[in-house]
Structure formats: structure tokens, C-alpha cells
Amino acid sequence: MSADFEGAVNMTAAELERWLETDESKSVGQSDGGESVGHESGRRIVQLLRTKKGDLTEDDHAHVHKVVGYVHRHLAQRPAGDVEHTRWRYSLMNWGHDPLKD
16 A cells, blocks of 8 residues: 555544445435446455455556545545534545544
């Protein structure tokens, strides 16, 4: 994993897995009626976190890059005020980043 990925993803695989089971997690993100893009990404991140660095594929590295980009873009759009129960935070958490852990 890259240092950028480790900086962007601040949730453990177990924390992210638990989060993805919640109604809040499933309530956000763009979808075509099925699983949202962010929720699907979260499941992929859990797999990445549990994979040895040397076993990552080119496709895995591409997803790592996508995650870093998403988290950085989304953090720049932080809303004012308390973000604990916002769709903004829930969406970031689907991508493995809990802004309240910073």
C-alpha cells in the first residue's frame, strides 16, 4: 500500500466491515437501485487491507489510487458545523475514512 492510501484510509478492516453493515452506510452514495459505488468500494477496501502488499494486482493498485483521490476530494468539501450524523461523513466512511478520527 502507498503512504497516501494509509493516510486516506484510517479505519481498520474490522471497523469498515462493521460500518458497511449499518443502515447509515447503505443510505448514502450513487447507485442504480443496487449497491452504491461507495459501499462496493468499501467492501473492496476491506479486501485490500487484508491482502499482503506483494499480492496486490494492477487492478488493486488502480483502486487504491481511486480511493485516495475520492477521500482527498471529499475532505475538501467538508460542510460547516457538526458532521457526526451527516451524509458527507457516512459517504467518506464507506470509502474507509472516518473524519472524526483525525
